[in-house]
Amino acid sequence: MRDALAEAILELGTKDRRIVVLGADTSVSIKTSLFGERFPERFFNVGIAESNMIGIASGLALAGKIPVVSTYSAFVPGKCLDQIRNAVAYPNLNVKIVSSHGGLTVGPDGASHQTIEDVAVMRAIPHMHVVIPADAPSARELILKAASTPGPFYMRLSRPNVATVHESTADLEIGKAALLRDGSDVTIVACGIMLSEAMIAAENLSQEGISAEIIDCHTVKPLDNATLGKSAAKTGAVITAEEHNIIGGLGGAVAEALSESRPVRIERVGVRDTFGESGEHSELLVKYGLTSREIAKAARRLVRGQSA
Amino acid sequence: MEQSQIPIGMLIQKAVKIRTHILEMVAEAKSGHPGGSLSAVEILVSLYFHKMRVDPKRPDWPDRDRFVLSKGHAAPVLFATLAEKGFIPTSELKTLRKLNSNLQGHPDLRVPGVEFPGGSLGIGLSAAIGMALAGKLDRRDSRVYALLGDGELDEGETWEAAMAAPKFKLDNLTAIVDRNGIQQDGLTEQIMPKEPVGYKWRAFNWHVLEVDGFDFRQIIDALDKAENMRNRPTVIIAHTVKGKGVSFMEWDPAYHGKAPDKDTVRKLVETMR
Numbered sequence: 001m002r003d004a005l006a007e008a009i010l011e012l013g014t015k016d017r018r019i020v021v022l023g024a025d026t027s028v029s030i031k032t033s034l035f036g037e038r039f040p041e042r043f044f045n046v047g048i049a050e051s052n053m054i055g056i057a058s059g060l061a062l063a064g065k066i067p068v069v070s071t072y073s074a075f076v077p078g079k080c081l082d083q084i085r086n087a088v089a090y091p092n093l094n095v096k097i098v099s100s101h102g103g104l105t106v107g108p109d110g111a112s113h114q115t116i117e118d119v120a121v122m123r124a125i126p127h128m129h130v131v132i133p134a135d136a137p138s139a140r141e142l143i144l145k146a147a148s149t150p151g152p153f154y155m156r157l158s159r160p161n162v163a164t165v166h167e168s169t170a171d172l173e174i175g176k177a178a179l180l181r182d183g184s185d186v187t188i189v190a191c192g193i194m195l196s197e198a199m200i201a202a203e204n205l206s207q208e209g210i211s212a213e214i215i216d217c218h219t220v221k222p223l224d225n226a227t228l229g230k231s232a233a234k235t236g237a238v239i240t241a242e243e244h245n246i247i248g249g250l251g252g253a254v255a256e257a258l259s260e261s262r263p264v265r266i267e268r269v270g271v272r273d274t275f276g277e278s279g280e281h282s283e284l285l286v287k288y289g290l291t292s293r294e295i296a297k298a299a300r301r302l303v304r305g306q307s308a
Numbered sequence: 309m310e311q312s313q314i315p316i317g318m319l320i321q322k323a324v325k326i327r328t329h330i331l332e333m334v335a336e337a338k339s340g341h342p343g344g345s346l347s348a349v350e351i352l353v354s355l356y357f358h359k360m361r362v363d364p365k366r367p368d369w370p371d372r373d374r375f376v377l378s379k380g381h382a383a384p385v386l387f388a389t390l391a392e393k394g395f396i397p398t399s400e401l402k403t404l405r406k407l408n409s410n411l412q413g414h415p416d417l418r419v420p421g422v423e424f425p426g427g428s429l430g431i432g433l434s435a436a437i438g439m440a441l442a443g444k445l446d447r448r449d450s451r452v453y454a455l456l457g458d459g460e461l462d463e464g465e466t467w468e469a470a471m472a473a474p475k476f477k478l479d480n481l482t483a484i485v486d487r488n489g490i491q492q493d494g495l496t497e498q499i500m501p502k503e504p505v506g507y508k509w510r511a512f513n514w515h516v517l518e519v520d521g522f523d524f525r526q527i528i529d530a531l532d533k534a535e536n537m538r539n540r541p542t543v544i545i546a547h548t549v550k551g552k553g554v555s556f557m558e559w560d561p562a563y564h565g566k567a568p569d570k571d572t573v574r575k576l577v578e579t580m581r
Contacts, residue, residue: 020445041445043477053469055431059438062424064370065445067438083465086428086433091417 001157004136006031008143009068013039013168020060020149022046026052030100031069032049034208050079057095058087058308062292066094066147068199073099073115073156074106077122087123088152092127094151096142102132102156102272103243104282104288105193114276115156120248122154123221125177129153129174130221132250134195141169142218148246149174156192159284160281165216177224180232182214186299187231191217191250194241194269197285200292201299207256210303220250225257232262237302241295246270314358318330319524322353322392327553328577329388331402334567338406340413343563344457347488347521347548350388352529355453364394367420373450375425378432379457379486380414381565387411395421430463432456434481437473440481440541453536454483459491459578462500467512474513482534483514483543486521490552494562496567509543514524521546553580 004081012019013035020042027033027045038110046053049080050071057067069076076099088095099118108114122130129151133139139157146153163265167226172178180226181202190198195216213231218223236257240251249267258264271288285291301308325358326349334340352375358375366468377386383469385405391398396410396419403409410418414427423439426432436454460466473481485505493499502508509516515537519526536541550564551557554576557568568576 020441044441046468046472048474049465049468051430051465052434052437052472055434055465055469056438056441056472058377058431059424059440061438062375062435063439063442063446065438065442073388083431083434086425087431225543229376267318 001136001139002031002100003132004139005070005100005143005157006034006138009035010038012147014074016066017066018066020044020065020067022053022067022069024048024050024058024075025073029300030070034156048144050075051083052081054083055087058083058093061093066096068096068098070098070100072113073102073118074113076157077118077154078115089125089127092151092203094150096146096155096169097153098157100157101159103158103192104276104284104290105158105243105282107276108277108283111275116157116245116271116276117248119244119250120252121221123248123253127152129219129221131174132156132191132224133157133218134192134216135162137164138166138172138218142174143292145172160193162193162215164201165195175219175222175224177227178216178218180216181212181214183211183235185211185235185303187213187215187235188241188295188299189215189217189228189238189250189254190241191220192243194243194290195303197290197292198241198295202293203214204292204296210299217250217254220253223253223257225261225265228254228257229262232258232264237265239269239295239298239302241262242271243290244270245273247273265302267302269294269298314525314528316524319353319357322357324580325392326353326385328580329391329398331554331568331573331576333384333388333401333404335389335570335573336402337567339405339567340384341381341417341565342384342567343490343557344379344486344488345382346454346552346554347550347557348382348385348486349552350522350524350527351455351484351486351546352385352431353403353530354524356393358502358528359531360453361450362419362421367395367415371448374423374452376436376452376454377415377426377431378454379429379460380426380455383415384415386415386422388530390419390421429457429460430465430501433466433469436481437469437476437478440478441476443480446459452481456483456485458485458487458489458496458502460580461502461505469517470514475499477539479538481541482531483541485543485545486548488548490561490564492557492561494561506545513540515540515542516545517542518545519546521548522552
């Protein structure tokens with residue numbers, strides 16, 4: 001996904017001179033430094049100063065630039081929520097925050113670097129778009145689409161290489177959930193790396209005669225209520241899956257929306273309101289229940305009418 | 309411009325009008341921050357009526373100079389100045405802090421001429437750096453001015469920004485510190501000592517100037533020197549008095565965020581005219 005970010009911003013920077021990129025001493029790691037090598041005049045490394053980075057991005061946007069701001073998601077929004085709220089979201093500025101290493105899968109770095117609350121926090125801020133791509137091709141496409149959509153964005157990327165779930169990405173739109181697999185018994189709404197887990201779960205469930213529909217809800221805000229409601233009406237049961245606390249993220253957003261528009265049974269797969277720890281990312285996904293197995297278990301319970 | 313060409317009389321008249329507006333606005337609103345608005349009057353008058361290239365008919369003119377009020381609670385002085393300059397009608401000033409008004413408690417972009425929504429302290433210098441970087445990228449001659457409160461110097465982000473501006477050689481950026489000596493809880497040197505303020509900025513590689521913040525000649529001379537400095541940002545430490553112009557407000561921390569009542573203001577305004 002890091003390569004997707006670097007590719008996307010290089011493409012954007014070539015096409016549009018308004019694109020500027022800001023880094024906070026992590027730009028080599030997340031490869032935005034490649035933009036700096038190509039366009040040194042339009043790349044600003046502010047050092048380990050995330051608040052200042054967002055404030056500078058605000059000023060650049062106020063002067064007509066389109067800043068792409070990027071560092072680890074542990075620090076943006078964590079260390080600069082006030083700047084994001086007051087200097088970016090409130091004035092509705094064209095700042096694209098792309099945070100990398102989101103969720104648990106930074107692995108060995110441990111809980112201080114694992115973000116499980118960023119989506120909840122960013123989603124509650126007016127004007128803010130929240131986007132979590134599932135794989136590298138969709139990340140690239142959604143970054144390009146976000147750059148051409150006015151307003152503030154928070155995009156969260158994951159560190160590990162994830163399986164590609166999108167065969168084509170040209171049709172992806174901000175705010176439009178993508179149907180990845182047709183099904184009739186249960187809907188799995190996922191974002192980020194949990195899409196590939198959802199695909200495995202659906203394959204296994206089909207062998208048991210359970211037909212699962214899969215929706216890539218890459219845009220958590222604004223939420224695509226129409227697509228979600230339509231699928232919930234068809235299957236009558238919804239599972240959300242995310243690399244985030246089950247409080248306030250995709251699960252929270254979907255539960256809020258469907259409880260008003262199309263009440264159905266919902267199970268949320270995600271981190272169960274606890275901090276993470278050091279470990280390999282695959283080990284962490286198993287320990288914290290972020291696997292195809294957990295999704296499939298939830299699907300069986302919903303289809304059989306059992307409680308969690 | 310030669311010092312002799314500075315229209316001191318006009319600037320003094322503007323300052324009196326703006327002080328009057330500030331008092332009437334906060335009295336009408338029954339809330340707001342008069343103290344730190346009154347201390348910054350001469351600074352804003354020097355900028356808007358002498359130094360800055362702005363056009364009230366074209367608030368979005370790309371080559372304009374930009375003013376960032378980082379100490380956003382001093383919104384009354386900014387709104388009153390914008391009104392005197394012709395960006396907004398003076399009749400609008402009495403809507404400060406009222407429902408459905410454009411004049412929010414803190415600066416808001418919906419007001420023509422407002423460049424940054426300051427309010428949460430510490431962000432404005434960073435935003436001014438962003439504007440200055442954009443000006444350099446676009447090869448514009450325009451300058452960026454940021455007014456910081458001295459209490460605001462407690463904020464860590466101010467020093468993140470102070471470290472960054474010299475790195476980017478932003479000689480098109482001038483920061484001004486309204487050194488009025490008082491923050492919300494009391495005297496700045498008791499709440500969180502700031503001295504030696506000038507040395508701190510010097511240590512961060514800024515071009516540092518100190519002025520009497522009520523002396524137009526000193527303020528304008530410093531602004532000119534800042535403009536002539538190459539490859540370094542300038543900070544002007546403007547020594548002021550919180551609540552300047554109203555004897556019972558001067559040096560009283562209570563008037564950081566307290567509005568005087570209308571009767572008191574009416575009497576005060578009579579003496580000022």
